[in-house]
Amino acid sequence: MNAISDIQVGRGLTRSLAEQARTLRLEDIPESVRSWARQCVLDYLGCGLAGASDELVTILLAEMNEQGGREAATVLGHAERLPVASAAMVNGAASHALDFDDVNLAMPGHPSVAILPALLALAEERGSSGADVLTAFVAGYELQCRIGRTIAPGHYDGLGFHATATVGSFGAAAACAHLLRLDTETFATALGIAGTQAAGLKSMFGTMCKPLHAGKASYHGLMAAKLASRGFTSRTDVVECGQGFARTHSPDFNPDRAFDPPPNGWWIVNNLFKYHASCYMTHAAIEAARKLREQHGVAPDRVQRITLRLEESSDRICNIPTPRTGLEAKFSLRLTTAMGLAGVDTSRLSTYSEEVAADPVLVGLRDKVELDFRAGISTTFSEIDLLLTDGARFTAAHDSGVPAVDVAQQGRRLEAKFAALADPVLGTDCAAQLVADIGRLDALPDVRGIVKLCAK
Numbered sequence: 001m002n003a004i005s006d007i008q009v010g011r012g013l014t015r016s017l018a019e020q021a022r023t024l025r026l027e028d029i030p031e032s033v034r035s036w037a038r039q040c041v042l043d044y045l046g047c048g049l050a051g052a053s054d055e056l057v058t059i060l061l062a063e064m065n066e067q068g069g070r071e072a073a074t075v076l077g078h079a080e081r082l083p084v085a086s087a088a089m090v091n092g093a094a095s096h097a098l099d100f101d102d103v104n105l106a107m108p109g110h111p112s113v114a115i116l117p118a119l120l121a122l123a124e125e126r127g128s129s130g131a132d133v134l135t136a137f138v139a140g141y142e143l144q145c146r147i148g149r150t151i152a153p154g155h156y157d158g159l160g161f162h163a164t165a166t167v168g169s170f171g172a173a174a175a176c177a178h179l180l181r182l183d184t185e186t187f188a189t190a191l192g193i194a195g196t197q198a199a200g201l202k203s204m205f206g207t208m209c210k211p212l213h214a215g216k217a218s219y220h221g222l223m224a225a226k227l228a229s230r231g232f233t234s235r236t237d238v239v240e241c242g243q244g245f246a247r248t249h250s251p252d253f254n255p256d257r258a259f260d261p262p263p264n265g266w267w268i269v270n271n272l273f274k275y276h277a278s279c280y281m282t283h284a285a286i287e288a289a290r291k292l293r294e295q296h297g298v299a300p301d302r303v304q305r306i307t308l309r310l311e312e313s314s315d316r317i318c319n320i321p322t323p324r325t326g327l328e329a330k331f332s333l334r335l336t337t338a339m340g341l342a343g344v345d346t347s348r349l350s351t352y353s354e355e356v357a358a359d360p361v362l363v364g365l366r367d368k369v370e371l372d373f374r375a376g377i378s379t380t381f382s383e384i385d386l387l388l389t390d391g392a393r394f395t396a397a398h399d400s401g402v403p404a405v406d407v408a409q410q411g412r413r414l415e416a417k418f419a420a421l422a423d424p425v426l427g428t429d430c431a432a433q434l435v436a437d438i439g440r441l442d443a444l445p446d447v448r449g450i451v452k453l454c455a456k
Contacts, residue, residue: 018187050421051097052077073121092117092215107148114168118222130444140175145267151250165200165213172221192234193224284382287398289340312373326352338365
C-alpha cells in the first residue's frame with residue numbers, strides 16, 4: 001500500500017476531491033477545454049437519440065412509466081416525461097445501448113454517459129444555464145478520472161468491476177453537487193452516498209446490463225447529490241477510509257495518483273470518441289484490419305490465417321468467440337476484425353445484427369483469427385499479421401488510445417456522426433438546430449430548450 005501524502009492526511013482524499021470540484025468556475029476552464037466538453041455533450045445526445053429505440057430502453061421506459069411520479073424531465077427520443085432520476089436512468093441506458101459513446105482510459109470507461117443524463121435532467125428541472133451545466137460537467141469529469149486513477153488497474157482489469165458503473169457514480173454525483181452548489185462537507189457527503197451505491201460487473205458485457213450500468217451510475221449520482229442537499233448523511237471519506245470504496249474495490253489503491261497532473265492539463269482533453277459502434281477495445285484491431293484491406297486489397301477467400309496481437313486484458317472484455325446477436329458482436333474481437341478486413345461499415349448501427357453475425361463470409365474469416373494476448377503493451381494497441389493462401393504475409397498496427405490533435409476536425413467528424421444518429425429520430429432541421437445550440441452552450445441562459453429538442 002502506498003503512503004498517503006501529508007496533504008491528503010490533513011484534508012482527506014474525498015474532501016480534497018470535493019473541494020477541487022466544488023470550486024471550479026467557468027472562467028477557470030480555457031476555451032480549448034470547453035470545446036472538448038461541448039463535443040462530449042453533442043456525442044452523448046447523438047448516441048442517446050439513436051439508442052432510444054433499443055429494446056432495453058423500451059423495457060426500462062415501460063417500468064418507469066408504471067412506477068409513475070412527477071413528469072419533470074425529457075426522455076431522449078420519446079414523448080414521455082419522467083421524474084428526474086428515472087429520466088437519468090433511462091437516458092443513461094439509451095446512450096450506452098449501442099456502445100458508441102466516448103471513452104477515457106483514466107477511468108477507464110465511458111465518462112460522459114455516466115454524468116450527462118443526471119446533469120441534464122437536473123438542469124432541466126432547475127432551469128440551469130448552459131454555463132452552469134458545462135462547468136458542472138467538467139468538474140464531474142475531472143473528479144471521475146482522478147478517482148479512477150487511484151484504483152487502477154486492479155479495479156477494472158483484475159477484479160472485473162465496470163468502471164463506468166462504479167467510478168461513473170462519483171462523476172455523476174460530483175456534477176450534480178456542483179450544479180446544486182453544495183458546500184464542501186455536503187459535496188463530500190454526496191460522494192459518500194454515491195460510493196456506497198456504486199456497482200457493476202464486466203461479466204455482464206454483451207447483455208442489457210452493461211447499458212443499465214451507465215443508467216444506474218447516473219441515477220445513483222443524481223440521487224446522492226439530491227439526498228445530500230436534503231441533509232441525508234454519509235461518511236465524507238468514502239474513497240480512502242478503511243473498508244471504503246477504494247480498499248474494497250481494488251488491490252492497487254494509490255491515493256497520490258488522484259493528484260497527478262493530467263496530460264495537456266485536463267483529463268477531458270484526453271477523451272476518446274468512438275467511430276465504430278462496438279467495444280472500444282476492438283477499435284485498434286478494426287483499424288489495423290482496414291489498413292490491410294486498403295493497402296493490399298485482400299479478398300476473404302485468399303486468407304489462410306489472421307493473427308491478432310494485443311494486450312491480455314482484452315481477453316476479459318471483448319472476447320466473445322462465436323457471437324450470435326448484434327450486441328454480442330460488439331464484444332467479439334474475432335468478428336469485428338473480420339468485419340474490418342471484409343470492408344463492412346463498422347460505424348453503421350445496422351451492422352451489429354444476428355444476420356451479420358451469422359454471415360458465412362464473416363464467420364469464415366472470424367474462425368481464422370487467432371488471438372495472441374501479451375502483457376506489457378498498451379491496452380489500445382493491436383497488430384495484425386495476415387497470412388495468405390499463397391504464402392504472402394502482411395502486417396499492420398494501430399493504437400486507438402491517442403487523443404485527437406486537431407479539435408476542429410474532430411468536431412466536424414462528430415457533427416457528421418451526430419447527423420447520422422440523430423437525423424432519423426428528430427429530422428434534419430431539428431438535429432441541425434441541436435448542433436448549433438450545443439456549439440454555443442456556454443452562452444445559453446437555460447438548457448431546457450436543448451433538452452426539449454431531443455424529445456420525439
